[in-house]
Amino acid sequence: MKKLLRLTLAFTLATVAAGCSSGGNNKEAGEGTATGSGEFETIGVNEYGWDVPKETLKFSFYAGYDDQAEVDKIAAPMAQFYKEKFNVELKKIVYSVDMNEKLNLMLASGDYPEVITNMSDDMAEKFIAQGRAIDLTELIDQYAPNVTEKLGKYLNMMRNDDGKIYKLPALWGENPNVAGWDFAIRYDWWKELGAPVYQTPEEFYNTVKQIAANHPTNAAGNKVYAISDNTQGANLYNAMLAAYGFKNGFKVDESTGEFKHWINTDEGLEIAKYINRFYREGLLDPDFLTNKFEDWQTKVMNERVIGNIGTWWHVWVAGQEAWAEQEQDKYNLEKRFMNVSVKAPGVEQSTEVASNFIGSYRIIITDKAKNPEQIMRWLNWELSTLGTMITGHGIPDPENIWDIKDGKWIFKDSAMQYAKKNENFHAVREKFGSQAYMMIAPGGWIKDERLDPRVTRVSVYDMWPITEDGKFLDEGVNLSWQNVKGESWDSTLYSVSYRGDDPISITNTTIKDTLLSEWAKIITSKTEESAVSTFNSAKDKLNKLGLQDLEKYNSDAYKANKEKLGE
Amino acid sequence: MEQQVENRIKLQKERGSRLSRIGKRLKREKELWAINIFALGWVFVFAYMPMYGIIYSFFDYFPGKSLSESKFVGLKYYQEFFSLPDVWLIIRNTLVISTLGLTIGFVAPIILALLINEIRSRSFKKIIQTITYLPHFVSWIVVASLIFTMFGSEGVVNDVLIRLGILDEPFQLLGRGEYFWALLTSANLWKGIGWSSIIYIAAIAGVDQELYQAGAVDGLGRFGMAWHITLPGIRPTVLLLFILGIGTLLNAGFEQQLLLGTPTTREYHEVIDTYVYRYGIQLGRYSFATAVGLMSSILGLALVLITNKISKKMTGMSIV
Numbered sequence: 001m002k003k004l005l006r007l008t009l010a011f012t013l014a015t016v017a018a019g020c021s022s023g024g025n026n027k028e029a030g031e032g033t034a035t036g037s038g039e040f041e042t043i044g045v046n047e048y049g050w051d052v053p054k055e056t057l058k059f060s061f062y063a064g065y066d067d068q069a070e071v072d073k074i075a076a077p078m079a080q081f082y083k084e085k086f087n088v089e090l091k092k093i094v095y096s097v098d099m100n101e102k103l104n105l106m107l108a109s110g111d112y113p114e115v116i117t118n119m120s121d122d123m124a125e126k127f128i129a130q131g132r133a134i135d136l137t138e139l140i141d142q143y144a145p146n147v148t149e150k151l152g153k154y155l156n157m158m159r160n161d162d163g164k165i166y167k168l169p170a171l172w173g174e175n176p177n178v179a180g181w182d183f184a185i186r187y188d189w190w191k192e193l194g195a196p197v198y199q200t201p202e203e204f205y206n207t208v209k210q211i212a213a214n215h216p217t218n219a220a221g222n223k224v225y226a227i228s229d230n231t232q233g234a235n236l237y238n239a240m241l242a243a244y245g246f247k248n249g250f251k252v253d254e255s256t257g258e259f260k261h262w263i264n265t266d267e268g269l270e271i272a273k274y275i276n277r278f279y280r281e282g283l284l285d286p287d288f289l290t291n292k293f294e295d296w297q298t299k300v301m302n303e304r305v306i307g308n309i310g311t312w313w314h315v316w317v318a319g320q321e322a323w324a325e326q327e328q329d330k331y332n333l334e335k336r337f338m339n340v341s342v343k344a345p346g347v348e349q350s351t352e353v354a355s356n357f358i359g360s361y362r363i364i365i366t367d368k369a370k371n372p373e374q375i376m377r378w379l380n381w382e383l384s385t386l387g388t389m390i391t392g393h394g395i396p397d398p399e400n401i402w403d404i405k406d407g408k409w410i411f412k413d414s415a416m417q418y419a420k421k422n423e424n425f426h427a428v429r430e431k432f433g434s435q436a437y438m439m440i441a442p443g444g445w446i447k448d449e450r451l452d453p454r455v456t457r458v459s460v461y462d463m464w465p466i467t468e469d470g471k472f473l474d475e476g477v478n479l480s481w482q483n484v485k486g487e488s489w490d491s492t493l494y495s496v497s498y499r500g501d502d503p504i505s506i507t508n509t510t511i512k513d514t515l516l517s518e519w520a521k522i523i524t525s526k527t528e529e530s531a532v533s534t535f536n537s538a539k540d541k542l543n544k545l546g547l548q549d550l551e552k553y554n555s556d557a558y559k560a561n562k563e564k565l566g567e
Numbered sequence: 568m569e570q571q572v573e574n575r576i577k578l579q580k581e582r583g584s585r586l587s588r589i590g591k592r593l594k595r596e597k598e599l600w601a602i603n604i605f606a607l608g609w610v611f612v613f614a615y616m617p618m619y620g621i622i623y624s625f626f627d628y629f630p631g632k633s634l635s636e637s638k639f640v641g642l643k644y645y646q647e648f649f650s651l652p653d654v655w656l657i658i659r660n661t662l663v664i665s666t667l668g669l670t671i672g673f674v675a676p677i678i679l680a681l682l683i684n685e686i687r688s689r690s691f692k693k694i695i696q697t698i699t700y701l702p703h704f705v706s707w708i709v710v711a712s713l714i715f716t717m718f719g720s721e722g723v724v725n726d727v728l729i730r731l732g733i734l735d736e737p738f739q740l741l742g743r744g745e746y747f748w749a750l751l752t753s754a755n756l757w758k759g760i761g762w763s764s765i766i767y768i769a770a771i772a773g774v775d776q777e778l779y780q781a782g783a784v785d786g787l788g789r790f791g792m793a794w795h796i797t798l799p800g801i802r803p804t805v806l807l808l809f810i811l812g813i814g815t816l817l818n819a820g821f822e823q824q825l826l827l828g829t830p831t832t833r834e835y836h837e838v839i840d841t842y843v844y845r846y847g848i849q850l851g852r853y854s855f856a857t858a859v860g861l862m863s864s865i866l867g868l869a870l871v872l873i874t875n876k877i878s879k880k881m882t883g884m885s886i887v
Contacts, residue, residue, distance in 0.1 A: 104851035107630035126851065130631030222721075232830050286720040289742050289829045295715075501629050505850060510652065513845075517833040524742070524831065545652055 040374060048390060050086050050381045057374050058089040061115035061439055066094035078433025081395045088378065090437050115375060117170045117363040117439045121497040124167040124362035133166045133364040134372055140165060143373055144380035154357045154492060156564045170361040173444020179312035179339045179484045180353035181242035186306050187338040187479060189215060200345055201243055201274055208307040212283060218303045227278055228285035228305045230296035233520050235310035240271040242352040244344045248494045250554060259555040261547050263539050275523045276531040289520055312339040320476060333476055341485040353488035358495060363440050379440045385448040388441040392460020394432030401428055411452045416473050435460065496557040504553050507546040514545060624858035630851045644858035661838040664819035667752040669812050675760050677805060680767030681793050699761025710758060711826035747835040751823055767801055774800035806884050814871040817863040839863060
């Protein structure tokens with residue numbers, strides 16, 4: 001009876017609210033409506049679309065690794081804003097320890113907060129398996145229409161075998177990265193060479209080799225390397241695998257759903273020989289296995305690195321962004337890295353831009369939640385576009401990077417310049433609490449009719465304003481990305497979870513560790529013959545460790561995901 | 568039958584007299600026990616009480632479950648450790664690194680203490696002692712970054728050697744597995760030699776000065792005095808520390824390996840503790856981690872007792 005009453009009331013309120021919303025405003029449930037608030041006493045919908053509860057909504061959530069004092073400091077303005085305008089008090093808990101270790105301890109001790117976000121899928125599954133995460137299925141139906149609407153068919157990926165939902169994605173959405181794995185090059189040096197077009201790994205090798213011959217040392221007389229790395233060599237093979245069209249490290253036969261790990265393929269051997277050649281010819285920084293990001297960045301900033309086989313943002317952050325900040329007005333826009341999509345010959349489709357709609361992070365409401373209905377209602381608000389804008393970009397204010405004017409979400413002029421991203425997006429964090437309480441908001445692109453007309457799409461992390469003819473507003477971005485194809489592939493189907501209590505998680509970790517160690521040996525071989533023989537023995541070793549089990553596990557996960565998505 | 572009753576009465580009397588002896592001793596040494604009461608309490612709370620946790624190694628425990636919900640699996644996790652593909656490699660690395668520490672790392676502080684003892688100037692002695700103690704207070708994070716700065720392919724050492732014309736191209740010390748044990752032992756030595764020498768310096772200070780005077784009369788030189796008087800004088804301390812050190816043979820360090828290791832050195836740096844951390848603690852497999860930890864402790868205790876027995880037989884000295 002109570003349920004029926006609640007549903008009727010919710011339906012009535014939703015209908016009334018829907019009638020009130022203006023057609024062009026693109027308002028969502030939970031924003032300007034009181035959906036599902038039937039059981040709680042509220043005092044009315046505020047200007048941000050939140051139906052303000054009469055009694056303060058209080059709950060705490062654990063969000064991963066960070067410094068609690070720093071987090072509290074950044075969250076202070078937003079905490080005040082939420083208290084005053086929303087009657088909501090949130091407590092964000094962080095620890096300066098590895099999140100998985102902390103979550104395991106929390107599980108063992110039974111001491112965990114009401115909500116946990118930014119956790120891995122494996123950890124979410126652990127909590128679910130131990131009955132510590134509550135069933136969200138009905139709560140979503142009753143209080144969170146935005147979850148259903150925004151996640152669409154991907155919500156099915158969150159369902160267990162019984163069709164129940166215990167976890168939801170955090171930082172999900174269409175990937176805002178236009179580039180991904182790529183073969184970057186110093187733009188000014190490339191131009192100096194006559195801007196030779198390179199589209200294959202071999203052409204990239206020839207280009208950086210020529211530049212290395214022209215620039216053997218930097219201004220201080222230190223050796224310049226064609227490529228370097230700061231991921232112990234992992235980025236080198238990952239970017240190469242993208243050029244060869246591999247998906248998450250596997251060669252996938254989509255018709256049969258068969259997965260083959262790259263080390264078990266001929267392409268894998270080609271990739272190993274290719275990188276080994278850089279090493280043998282002294283083109284690869286000999287410290288690539290020990291470089292931390294900072295060491296590597298120093299080399300990039302000191303103009304000792306010509307190209308990059310890895311991810312676009314590494315060179316972006318270490319290169320142009322750092323140079324622009326360091327050199328200020330003297331900065332030459334052409335002193336930058338150009339990111340280039342490269343494809344191995346004969347490969348139909350490279351896979352440099354993977355877009356996993358559900359992302360890698362999860363949020364759960366735990367059995368400690370005193371008021372799960374209200375929490376779900378809050379999550380629903382955070383998922384509304386305005387909720388995401390406020391949670392992600394901070395309090396709307398003329399001094400913040402965005403403000404609300406006549407119902408439109410207007411960005412500050414300087415926010416249009418990507419080169420000033422640091423001061424636009426990061427410096428204002430402390431003042432306006434951006435991202436301080438982000439739990440479920442998407443990290444991907446959001447679009448809304450109320451968005452600044454100069455902005456075609458925005459994520460709470462970045463903004464890539466585009467002109468009407470499809471060019472980026474920022475000249476630097478155009479220079480860097482003129483040769484990026486940016487064709488993304490949906491990697492959601494390839495999501496796989498390794499549970500700690502499943503022996504496959506040990507196999508996976510062992511193989512990951514061994515692969516990294518063997519890969520380092522392969523590419524640092526003194527001769528090509530030795531590289532080939534090390535590759536073959538690594539292949540045997542990894543297969544003995546259970547690589548084929550891993551291939552099958554991934555293949556099964558892929559098939560199960562396909563079924564869940566009805567494909 | 569009568570004989571049996573008599574024996575039992577005798578035994579009870581003996582037990583009674585032993586208890587009263589202990590009681591009397593406790594009464595006699597009450598001040599000493601009072602001083603140690605907090606230390607004993609600390610040991611009980613932090614060293615003995617957590618020991619109940621070893622029971623988890625016999626259950627299929629998973630974080631979030633209670634022990635009663637977990638299945639008893641006996642020695643499953645002990646067997647699992649020995650069925651790991653890299654188990655012998657891990658054991659080899661652990662034993663080699665520990666043995667290097669227990670030989671080179673054990674002898675070096677004794678030599679340093681003897682050398683410091685030979686310094687006549689008090690102020691110079693103090694300076695040397697302070698300099699050698701300092702590395703102990705430097706965290707492994709800092710030590711690791713110092714090592715990378717010094718020995719990287721573009722580090723100070725390579726730079727100097729190339730400038731001097733000794734090397735044509737940088738020597739890859741950090742990325743080569745075969746040098747890892749030497750690097751780690753050297754780093755451990757640098758960090759710990761001064762600190763470990765303190766106890767020997769204290770022991771040397773306790774050696775009877777008359778023995779040195781007698782040695783001088785007998786014509787002993789400084790080396791002779793160190794060999795025939797100082798070393799025998801600190802033998803009990805050396806033996807005690809060696810026996811205790813044997814107990815840590817299966818604890819080859821942890822931070823050092825994680826910080827200094829690279830993928831190419833994995834076959835040389837992976838030890839029991841690093842493996843347990845990554846495959847036990849980080850994956851939430853506490854039963855496995857407990858099993859391996861308990862196994863290491865039992866083996867360590869056994870080694871201590873065996874060494875103690877050998878020492879007792881050979882030198883007449885022992886710790887228990």
